Amino acid sequence: MGDSRARWEGDTLVVETTNFTDKVYERRVSNTVFGASRTMQLVERFRRIDADTLDYRFTVTDPATFAAPWTAVIPMTAMEGPIYEYACHEGNYSMENMLRGARNKERSR
Numbered sequence: 001m002g003d004s005r006a007r008w009e010g011d012t013l014v015v016e017t018t019n020f021t022d023k024v025y026e027r028r029v030s031n032t033v034f035g036a037s038r039t040m041q042l043v044e045r046f047r048r049i050d051a052d053t054l055d056y057r058f059t060v061t062d063p064a065t066f067a068a069p070w071t072a073v074i075p076m077t078a079m080e081g082p083i084y085e086y087a088c089h090e091g092n093y094s095m096e097n098m099l100r101g102a103r104n105k106e107r108s109r
Contacts, residue, residue: 016043044058057073
């Protein structure tokens with residue numbers, strides 16, 4: 001949803017994203033507005049910790065929305081089997097029904 005540029009800093013892949021589309025600017029939940037400004041910058045860092053773990057951290061900088069930049073850190077561990085990106089899966093809205101149908105089919109066996 002923006003312009004991303006990547007570079008290596010030693011053993012860390014750094015991805016900087018700016019120029020976000022207006023899809024990130026405003027979300028309304030009840031009467032509360034969430035979102036970001038047009039000047040938001042996202043910096044993501046990916047670094048391999050060991051054979052099964054990536055250190056993923058991202059920093060959001062948006063002075064118009066937040067008093068200070070903030071960072072989140074998420075360890076990503078290897079999993080067996082296929083991984084499906086939810087954002088690209090057809091029928092995102094019907095996922096609940098597809099899973100319910102599969103569980104019913106398993107129980108009927």
